[in-house]
Amino acid sequence: MNKLKPKFWLGMSASPDRNDGFDIYSLFDHNIASEIRLQQALEEDYLAPFHYFGLSDLSIESNEKENKTGNLQAKFDQIEFEQRINHIMEQAKYYGHSGTNGVKGLIFVSSKDEAKRLSEGFNRKGWKTLPLSGDDSQQKREEAIDRLVSDDRSDRLDYLITVDIFNEGVDIPEINQVIMLRPTQSAIVFIQQLGRGLRKAKGKEFVVVLDFIGNYESNYLIPVALSGDSSYNKDNMRRFIQEGANSLPGMSSVHFDEVARSRIYAAVDQAKTNTISLLKEAYAQLKYKLGRIPDLVDYDRFESIDPNLFFNNKSLGSYPAFLMKYEKEFTSRLSELELEYLKFLSVKFGAGKWIDELIIIQALINDGGLVIDQWKDLLIKNDILVTEHTIQVLKSSLSGNYAAGTGAEKMKRIQFVEEETGRISFQFQKMLENRAFKQSLTNLFKFSLNRNKRNYSERYKETKFKLYSKYTYEEVCRLLEWDRPVVAQNVGGYWIDHKTKTYPVFINYDKKEAEEHLQYHDRFLNRYTIRAMSKNGRTHESKDMQTALNAKDQEYSMHLFIRKNKDDAISKEFYYLGEIFASGWYEDQKNVNGKNITEIEYDLEVPVPEELYDYITN
Template sequence: MNPTAFEMLKSLDTAFNEDLPTKENLQAELIYNNISQRKSIITSLEQLLKNCTSFDFAVAFITKSGLLLLKDCLHLLEKNKIPGRIITSDYLNFTDPAALSEISSFTNIKIRIYNKNNFHAKGYIFKRKDDASIIIGSANVTQEALKANEEWNVKLTCTKNSKFYEKTIDAFTTLWNDSKILSTDWLLGYQERYNLSQKARQKSAVFNLTNAVPIIANAMQKKVLKALTQLRQQGKQKALLISATGTGKTFLSALDIKNFQPRRVLFIAHRGQILYQAEKSYKKILGNNISTGFLTGRQKNFDADFIFATINTLSKEHIINYFSPIAFDYIVIDETHRAGAHGYQRIFTYFHPAFILGMTATPERTDAFDIYSLFDNNIAYEIRLQEAMKTNLLCPFHYFGITDIEIDGHPVDDNISFNNLICHERVIHIIKKAAFYGYSGTRVKGLIFCRSIEEAHALSCAFNKEGFHTLVLSASDPPQTRNEAINKLAQAEREGGLDYIFSVDIMNEGIDIPAVNQIIMLRPTQSPIIFVQQLGRGLRKYANKAYLVVLDFIGNYTNNFMIPIALFGDNSYNKDNLRRCVSDGKNLLYGPSTVNFDAVARKNIYLSIDTARLNDTSVLRKAYTDLKNKLGKIPALSDFTKFGTVDILRYIEKFGSYHSFLQKYEAQYTIELSSTQEEILTFICKRFAAGKRIYEIEMLRMLLLNNNSLFSEFINLLQKNYKIILTSEEKKSIINNLTNTFTISNEREKYKHCIFIKKVADDYMIADEFSYCLQNKPFKDKLKTLLNFAITRYQKYYTNNYPHTSLCLYRKYTYEEVCYLLNWPQKINPNAMAGYFYESTTKSMPFFINYISSKQKRVAYTNKFTDNRHINIYSKKNRKISSSDAIHIYSTTEENHLYLFVRKPFEQKESKEFYFLGEIKAVGKPTPAPQFNGFEIICELTVPVRADIFDYLIE
């Protein structure tokens, strides 16, 4: 007999919760990895660990990489004396003995080994006072499983007196009792078995590599090679390849040369070490029998078919004149961002090859030199850090933003004295953190970046006194010294080798040490470009290197806001976006890579973001110049999005329109508009360019295409193209926006010419003055480009509307935008809307909350989330429970709609936007709040707040 739906629900109630409480957090949840939804298994585990009173894990495999992702959280539990038990196995000798040793060092964790059968369980139990959450699925404790793999796990929450909880604990207890205590003797024996298994795996990998087919292009490289071929077919003789460090630019150039079949090749770099590495790569691709030679301070091989030359040697007059200007068919210039220097300019002037290829990871320069123009703005391909990670071209990395120490009660900042930088307390702090987070492999092979050579030497000496093998490399060291140091760092054995190389900037670029498994940053971030260059030193894949550890010691530095820009490639310069990057870093990077900030480091970055002037004219002008140089022309509106630079809306906020910015700062921009046309352009930019509603945008575009269009025809167009049927309130709202009656009186005068339609009989058509303005072609073209840009933004961000609104969940809106998107007849002064406002004609009531966490609150009546579906909200001052405010909020007779908008209280002054969290309803009864002569409301959200947004807001 099939069970009824009621019987099934009853069985679930009995299994998971015999007391039948109605808590929101009792619902089952699928736990998985999905970067587009900002979800990861590691984030779910961390959230549960931070809120538990004890925990039990039963997992088949644990690796150092997986443990590393949990280390910060486990350390916090240790400090708070939260006990835990872990069962794992020696099945297939896969679990890393180093990970077992590290786990056993936590004073709050007991660990046992199950080795009776082929143990393959993956279960996690998180106990709280009255209930527990249990995750059962497919994820082991490895970096791939917790962050990147397609893993399915179910989280179930139940009370402690339920059958499900009892059976799960019984099963765990049985395994625990049948498992071995992790002893030193057992671990030593397992280490031997593990090492033998590792050697067998490595031998198999070497065999496969040795017997592999010749190196061929991967999918990404094929795209680049195709692009280079197409450029040459178009008659182009120069091209620039922009590709993140570690993605194989040198291999790519060799593959293209293999296709091109040149007679002679010249490869140019600024250091000999790069040349020797390039020659090895070329021989792997083109064969060991190619004729190669070097032009350096020590070698002068003029007659080889493939010449690898340092720029300093080649640019000398007697050297360059040895060659005919057409001696080489193909020239490669590595690290091309240096090509603004005089020596490179001489190369470009002297040689005339059939093709010249420039390669760089960072074409942007701090001196504003236009690298792109050297290559006629022919960008063959661009693959930055995020895309390289997405396509698995780089080694995963785990970044830890660590608070630098306080000295005599003062944090490390931009003005710290030299003596404090190198003091013993700081050295021990760095060493302890480096040991805690560790490295991939059997020994550390690290780079440490300092702010000065003097600091590097002093810290190197201090490290050596603590038993490390380190030295300093600087630009004054000869190539032989550098090569010896690099070889010692990379060697397998520690004896006779180096643990760390200290440097300032010599290791930023061009030096290839794939074995690097730990990078320590002991300097303020002065540039996202340099940050990525230094990070890139460790991102090359290497045998037996599963990941790179990056330790960034963060002080109270002015430029800390550059860290999220560099890590996540977010060039929007939107402060809220940057904060979200810091808050939700684990879920924003592709693959197994993660980003973690400790509490104080995060606070320091937030402070830097708060005080930074991200819409400063100098910032916007530099971003514009960089993009113009890249394109070789004045950028179009769409180019800012296409090439991932500063959001064009920052220019609109600052200058009113992109046209106004160009008029002020671009000498080549010659378009002149009348004052009326500029007024209209500014109005449309500020009101509609963000693309948050399609109605007005499409009506204006329709008028541009045909100034005889009628409003009734526009309604039909919306239904045909967007499947939208307008309500009467929406029609009125559009008309109010396009006749400038929505705007409040003082702004109505400011934009008095911004009337786009006029009433004719029972319809609307184009207004006379607007029609006249459109006769000016430059103006009409400007509007057309602007409206197309707005439509693109709408289609990308704002199509998934919340029921009965033009709003989208978790998008951000200003006071003014909320007014017209809720179809209000007129804009309301923001001061009147603060807190909440009831609009009688639409019966809508938005609540605007500046959310302050309990730790930050300055008054006793701060609005507060009690969970992701409930929030306590306070009325305005001097409001009684019998007031109209309470009537509108609690009314059951009126069809009122209450909407919740929340923002961080320190949201940027430049753009006061609130996250839209959906519709709410008041539950229970209002409670008097005599402390301000008002009342408290408990509100329930129709849709629970998405996890990443909720965590960010309450953080």
């Protein structure tokens, strides 16, 4: 390309998204004539379907260590090597391959030493394999490929074992089995390796992919890669693990054995998907594609990383904070206070779970003379449920008074309106004179309002919740319109707000061993019945238990929020499962410390969907 000077360039790449920092898009002035991703190519029958099997590896994970580059490498001196060889060979034979001319496979491993040792082990037990790495000449590689695809050479091979080659730039349509014996450290590389087997060939109906999964921190990248979902949304990852076989187009399928599945779930829970390195990589990929600094809405438009991960990174809090730190072309400057305002709005409302505050602030920006008497009509126009109490809570939120605990004092700095009059605050009005700040607000509001319309517009009954969406303790307090949020530690499984007559119940379904002394037995009996425990020191005659048992008669609404465990490294959210009603069954018990405790049975108004039920209970 440096020598030729044509009037028009037309290029094609199977791997435009790269993790080596090279911008392919710039070679073509960021003009994308057409783009087709793996899922669409499978749907259009351009590729051979694949059958992916996530299998548990036989390594001793407790002694795996992470080196300085973040790569987890199994220590072979901790592994029964022969047992592992047998396990791999048995699984490869069991799951088989397409075609009648024998296996023609690629095996991806982490190191040259591993490739050599595995090859020796496989060859000793009857396979014909050859290790290849970047140290080998092009001539040796081509000769090895010919031996692999040949049906009649006496020295034909069953497998090539590769380390740092064959991820891209090689075309071997005959490949009918791919074995992965390395941790998934990059979704891009995973797809490149999977793609080695997706070319169609005569006599080949599909490719079998065997992924031997150890206890790696990076396992969360497996659902990211297979689903094609680059948002790094953990719920999407979990959903794919649960429903993988149903979510791929065409004849392709995904299966996990139980050990591998549990390892991936654990990795998803522990994954820190909002690290600066991951955010910078996703940002760079989208910027390469666009040829400019991406706006927040571009991330959704091009199905990139979820911008809320920028917001939830504690060192950032907002997208402009990221740009100011890491993008040289972003020349706008924002004050510390302006960044605090943007952080507040991004963290609280960026996901678009509710938009009441955004509607009012947007109106204040357009009309600084907006008064509180106009709020109700404005909200109703935007299809928002409004009462007089709604307005009071909203005024409290916008004047910096809706907070609890250690953050309450800090929130008083964030005032959009005056507490008494509801008019735009002098401080906020002054800040709007900064065009960069005002533009940042506009970009955030556009993104958040789009998210709300897309993800949260279908509300459950007369509530502000969407069934099966996730909410934090504080968000539940706000959406139930309590005067103040309650500190999570004080909630203790449930809380009654007598002013709004609401009674949310929060359940951590899986308990840690350290909590077993509590003898909690919160559990589903089926998809529409759950039993939950009271706080300690309660009997069925206690006030909170009587309210639960007689909620219908007393006109209290009880709502169920549940999460599988507390393990998520980023999010402390609960799935909303709708209203619940005491069935009438209860039992007073004693805990291990001899204190009173009551178990109550509740009926769910809406049965839990099977996939979510299986995820929570299994």
